[in-house]
Amino acid sequence: MKMIQIRQLGTIIAGMVLMTVFPCVYGQSRADLDKIAASQAGASPLVYTTADKEIPLIQLGNYYDEKECTVRKGLPNFYSKIKKEQEITVAFIGGSITQGDYCYRLQTTRYMENTFSNTCFKWINAGVSGTGTDLGAFRIREQVLQYKPDLIFIEFAVNGGYPDGMEGMIRKIIKENPHTDICLIYTIYTNQATVYQKGDVPQVIKRLEDIATYYQLSSIHLGMEAAALEKAGKLLWKGTKEVAVGKILFSNDGVHPITDGGNLYASAIARGLEKIRKENSASQVHMLPEPLFGSEWEEAEMYIPSQIASFDNSWKEINTSVTPSLKKFSGWFDTVMTSSKEGSSFSFGFEGDMIGLFDIGGPEVGQVEVLIDGKFVRLKEISTKGFHLYEANDRIGNYTLNRFNSWCNNRYRGQYDVIKLKKGIHQVTIRVSSEKADKKKILGNKQWEDITAHPEKYDQSTIYLGRILLRGKPIPCERIKGVPKLPQQLKWEQKMKRYEKADSINPPAKDLILFVGSSTMENWKTLADDFPGKPVLNRGVSGTKTIDLINYKDRLISPYHPKQIFVYEGDNDIGYQWTPDEILEQIKRLFFILRKEKPEAEIIFISIKPSVRRLKDKERIEQTNALIKEFVEQQMNTAYADVYNPMFTPKGELFPEHYREDGLHLTAEGYAVWKEVISKYIK
Numbered sequence: 001m002k003m004i005q006i007r008q009l010g011t012i013i014a015g016m017v018l019m020t021v022f023p024c025v026y027g028q029s030r031a032d033l034d035k036i037a038a039s040q041a042g043a044s045p046l047v048y049t050t051a052d053k054e055i056p057l058i059q060l061g062n063y064y065d066e067k068e069c070t071v072r073k074g075l076p077n078f079y080s081k082i083k084k085e086q087e088i089t090v091a092f093i094g095g096s097i098t099q100g101d102y103c104y105r106l107q108t109t110r111y112m113e114n115t116f117s118n119t120c121f122k123w124i125n126a127g128v129s130g131t132g133t134d135l136g137a138f139r140i141r142e143q144v145l146q147y148k149p150d151l152i153f154i155e156f157a158v159n160g161g162y163p164d165g166m167e168g169m170i171r172k173i174i175k176e177n178p179h180t181d182i183c184l185i186y187t188i189y190t191n192q193a194t195v196y197q198k199g200d201v202p203q204v205i206k207r208l209e210d211i212a213t214y215y216q217l218s219s220i221h222l223g224m225e226a227a228a229l230e231k232a233g234k235l236l237w238k239g240t241k242e243v244a245v246g247k248i249l250f251s252n253d254g255v256h257p258i259t260d261g262g263n264l265y266a267s268a269i270a271r272g273l274e275k276i277r278k279e280n281s282a283s284q285v286h287m288l289p290e291p292l293f294g295s296e297w298e299e300a301e302m303y304i305p306s307q308i309a310s311f312d313n314s315w316k317e318i319n320t321s322v323t324p325s326l327k328k329f330s331g332w333f334d335t336v337m338t339s340s341k342e343g344s345s346f347s348f349g350f351e352g353d354m355i356g357l358f359d360i361g362g363p364e365v366g367q368v369e370v371l372i373d374g375k376f377v378r379l380k381e382i383s384t385k386g387f388h389l390y391e392a393n394d395r396i397g398n399y400t401l402n403r404f405n406s407w408c409n410n411r412y413r414g415q416y417d418v419i420k421l422k423k424g425i426h427q428v429t430i431r432v433s434s435e436k437a438d439k440k441k442i443l444g445n446k447q448w449e450d451i452t453a454h455p456e457k458y459d460q461s462t463i464y465l466g467r468i469l470l471r472g473k474p475i476p477c478e479r480i481k482g483v484p485k486l487p488q489q490l491k492w493e494q495k496m497k498r499y500e501k502a503d504s505i506n507p508p509a510k511d512l513i514l515f516v517g518s519s520t521m522e523n524w525k526t527l528a529d530d531f532p533g534k535p536v537l538n539r540g541v542s543g544t545k546t547i548d549l550i551n552y553k554d555r556l557i558s559p560y561h562p563k564q565i566f567v568y569e570g571d572n573d574i575g576y577q578w579t580p581d582e583i584l585e586q587i588k589r590l591f592f593i594l595r596k597e598k599p600e601a602e603i604i605f606i607s608i609k610p611s612v613r614r615l616k617d618k619e620r621i622e623q624t625n626a627l628i629k630e631f632v633e634q635q636m637n638t639a640y641a642d643v644y645n646p647m648f649t650p651k652g653e654l655f656p657e658h659y660r661e662d663g664l665h666l667t668a669e670g671y672a673v674w675k676e677v678i679s680k681y682i683k
Contacts, residue, residue, distance in 0.1 A: 046143060046331045048125050053101075055110040056259065058266045060274060063225040067201075069272035070209075071279045073216040073286075075181040078151040079276075080283040082116050091124035091144045093136055093169075094155030097187050099127030102259045104187075104222065107266035108153075112273075124149060128332070128414065132160015134389075135416055137168040137300040138356070138469045143332075145176045153269075157186040158255060161204045167211055168297020171288060174215075175298070178285040183276075184212050185269060188223035190237050190254035196227035214292055220272035222265040226250055229264075302358060302467040305337045305346070308474040314344030325412055326464065329360055332414060333466035336360065340462040343554040345431035352472010355428055356418035357401075359465050361408045363450070366461025367400040367437055371429035372421060374547045375582065376589055379419060388417040394585055400433045402442075403463060409443050410450040418469060427477050431551070432461050434593070488543055495541055496555045503559065510561045512537050513682060517568030518544045520609065523665055530675045531682055537562075545572045546586035553593060564683060565594060566641070568606040570624060574617050580624040587628055591635065602637050604681050606674075607644045610654060612663030643677050 081088050090112070097103045109123055126143040128135065133156045144152060152173060156166065166184075173180050192202040201209070205221070212219040229235035229248060236244040238254035250261035257265055291298075306317055317335050320326040326336065336359070337346070357368075370377055372392055379390040380397035390397070407413045439458050440451060451458045512535040515521055522540030524530075539556045541548075546569040549556065557565065567590070573583045587605065594603055607625045614621065625644055632640040647658060647670070658670035666674070 046125060047147070048123050050106060050109055050113065050123075053106065055102075055106045056263055057110050057114055058107050058263050058270055060271050061225070061267050063228070063267070063271070065224050065228075067221065068224050068268060069218070069220045069275045070212070071218055071276050072212065073284070074218055074276045074280050075151060075183065075273075076281050077179045077283050078181045079280045081150055082119055085118045087120045087122065088151065089122040089124065089147055089149045091126060091147065091149040091152045092155065093126040093140060093144055093152065094185075094187075095127060095131055095159030096129035097127070097158060097256060098153075098155045099125065099129050100256055100262075103257045103262045104185075104265035104269065105262075107262055108269045111266060111270050115270075115273075122147070127155075130159065130414075131416070132156055133162045133165030133169060134160060134297075134300075134418065135358070135469075137165045137172065137297045138302045138358070138471075139467075140169050140172055141176070142302060142467075145173065148177065149180055151181045151183065153183050153185050155185045155187055157202070157205050157208060158189050161208055163207045163211055164293040165297055165300075166208055167291060167293050168300055170211065170215055170217070171291065171295070171298045172300075174286045174288045178288070179283070180286070182215075182217045182286075183272070184208060184217055184219040186219065186221050186223070187265065188227070193223060193227040193230055193237055196221075196224050197231045211292065214289070215286070218272070218276050220268055222268045225268060226261065226264045296353065296471060299352060299473070300354070300469070300471045301473075302469050303474060304335075305465050305468050306335075308350075308468060308470075309346045309348035310477065311337060311339075311346040312344055314341040315339040315346060325362065326360060329412070329414060329466065332358075333360075337465045338463060339432055340364070340460055342366075342432050342434040342461050345429050345551065346465075347427060347429040347477055348468065349425070349427050349475045349477040350470050350472045351425045351475055352470055353421050353423035354418055354469070354471030355421065356416055356469030357403075357430070357465060358414070358416040358467040358469055359403060359463065360412055361403055361405060361415045362412040362462075362464070363408055363410060363454075363457045364460035364462040365403040365408065366463065367402045367404070367433040367435060368463060369399055369431050369433045370401060370419065371431070371547065371551075373427055374429075374545065374576075375578075375586065376547065376550070382420065390417065390419045392419050392421050394582060399589070400435055400437075402437050404437055404439055404442060406442055406444065406447070408439075409447040414466075416469065425475065429551070432463055434461075434596070436461065492541055492543070492548075492552065496552065499539055500555070500559075508537050508560055509535050511535065511563045512560060513564045513566070514539060514557065514560055514562035515566045515568075516540060516549060516556055517566075517606070518542060518572050520571060520666060521566075521568045524671055524674070526668070526671060530671070531679070534682060536682075540568070543572065544569065545576060545578075546570060546583065546590055547573075550586070550590050550593060553590075553597075557594065558597065562598065562601050564602045564604060564681075565598065566604045566606060566678065566681075570608040570628070571611075571614075574608060574614060574621055574624065580620055580627050583624050584627040584631060588631060591631075591638070595635075602639065602683075603635075604639045604641050605632050606641045606678075609643050609666075610647050612654060612656075612659050614664070615654075639681055641677055641681055643674055646673050646677060 092098050092105050098105055113121060124144055124147050136156060170182060173182055186205045195202045226235060230237050235248040235250055237250045239249060241249055248260050251257050315337050317337055319335055320330040320333050376399055377392040378394060378397040378399055379401055380393055382391050383389040401417060440448060443451060515538045517540050519542035522542050524538060527536050527538050549569055570583050605628055608621050629640045632638050658667060660667055
């Protein structure tokens with residue numbers, strides 16, 4: 001074994017040994033070893049070893065700054081196990097600096113294996129490029145805590161060091177096992193080095209230090225020595241080897257250390273571990289005080305989609321390890337749920353205030369639409385720092401959530417977005433949108449080569465869903481009020497299958513007149529007799545709201561080629577206590593979907609009818625009808641059929657003979673009124 005002293009510009013930077021060692025694998029199952037092999041071939045190693053790697057063995061060096069490491073309560077349980085020579089699991093969680101092999105992690109691993117040579121280690125790399133403490137809080141249980149770590153290094157100072165997410169991670173660790181030791185490690189980027197050089201600490205790190213102090217956790221500033229060397233003219237923070245002649249080159253991009261920069265980071269950890277060892281106390285339980293920022297992030301979890309959601313038949317579960325384009329993500333996702341069919345959807349229920357998608361982007365990915373409690377929602381962008389945070393609402397933002405971004409130029413990349421909701425019990429439906437993003441515009445003209453050469457690869461709407469993120473807990477959809485229950489959905493399914501069977505036996509004519517809507521439409525059994533000689537087709541489905549017609553549009557409207565489409569929806573929306581503005585938004589959404597798909601068809605919206613049962617809702621119905629009428633009259637090749645006013649007497653009273661005993665559905669006399677109104681529009 002050859003010891004190499006690296007001496008540059010008169011200063012000993014670090015001592016290193018290049019060696020190949022096969023560490024102890026005691027306690028690792030065959031499944032663990034298989035995961036090691038798979039993850040090291042992929043983009044995100046999870047369980048890893050240092051076997052077959054030439055890794056510099058760093059030493060403490062001669063740099064000293066009292067503020068570099070703050071011990072606080074130290075790592076008592078880790079050092080207790082070291083003393084007893086027990087097997088130890090060490091996890092690293094962070095962003096790309098942790099994910100990268102030689103940014104600090106492998107050098108730290110080799111140092112600890114060499115320093116504590118009588119200990120058998122198991123190593124976890126939970127670094128995920130481009131992510132912060134928010135996703136860290138979602139994923140820490142699956143990627144770290146399930147391995148029962150004894151020591152966890154948390155690195156998120158460069159990427160999304162959000163204090164509330166950091167606290168959520170810490171509290172989850174302590175709740176899971178109060179004997180697990182935690183050490184916060186702070187990396188920096190180019191501009192932050194000057195802060196250290198002025199004797200100060202970067203602001204984001206100050207906020208994280210407040211948390212470390214509150215929970216009495218050890219912390220280490222990894223960038224102090226590098227900042228001092230740069231100030232002394234002995235280090236170039238960002239550049240190339242050709243430019244950095246006579247200096248240490250820290251990184252090529254100002255953020256991610258190359259091996260020499262990683263050695264400096266790892267040396268800081270080594271010095272910190274030694275300082276903590278000298279001040280170490282006896283093994284102890286980490287206490288859990290009241291939270292600083294609230295307890296919401298303690299509830300953040302990520303879930304395998306097939307375990308909490310119901311998918312329609314268009315989705316399939318594929319194995320990433322045997323899918324060439326997705327193989328490198330097998331360390332994160334053994335399988336993904338995928339669909340390329342526009343309109344395909346999945347649903348889940350949960351109680352909480354935040355949902356998210358952790359998925360894979362690529363050339364062929366498309367957009368999704370989000371339904372909360374049966375309603376399409378707009379997504380107002382709140383933050384783009386480190387991740388996209390949206391707020392679900394009905395007024396501001398886009399209806400679509402794009403899974404394609406500028407990183408998808410002939411490549412695949414993990415990504416995630418999070419949506420904030422009003423805290424409560426919700427049913428969530430995610431559906432593949434028929435609206436396609438302008439991918440050329442997103443890529444920019446400097447990245448048009450591949451999309452121009454292979455447009456068919458990009459002209460798709462595929463989704464690769466790896467995990468569902470919830471800040472809350474999943475619950476069965478059938479326990480949620482106000483949205484279609486499973487029995488009702490099964491009835492709808494049976495009804496649509498009957499329609500499809502009828503179409504296969506007697507294919508509908510082209511240029512037909514299509515009637516769709518809720519029970520009032522489905523129950524119009526005399527429709528064909530009322531309009532003899534007209535190619536009418538009734539595809540009404542009882543119990544539907546406007547949103548349901550949108551969801552089932554692919555089966556109730558898309559298969560046909562109508563010259564006219566008569567739509568009756570809104571009645572059940574009123575029954576579910578939706579506001580006039582909310583109903584109008586759904587009507588508009590339906591209209592624009594139909595107009596895009598059936599540009600030549602005339603669309604006639606039938607007003608919401610009055611009824612005995614809904615007399616208490618008379619004002620809301622009238623307001624809704626007025627809004628729909630105003631909107632429809634602004635559209636081309638569209639009409640508004642008023643069945644509301646003709647159903648009242650001159651005195652403003654309803655005709656009792658128009659209604660069945662339930663006070664809602666129409667009798668033959670009621671449909672006679674409808675016939676008279678609709679005859680003015682039917683062609």
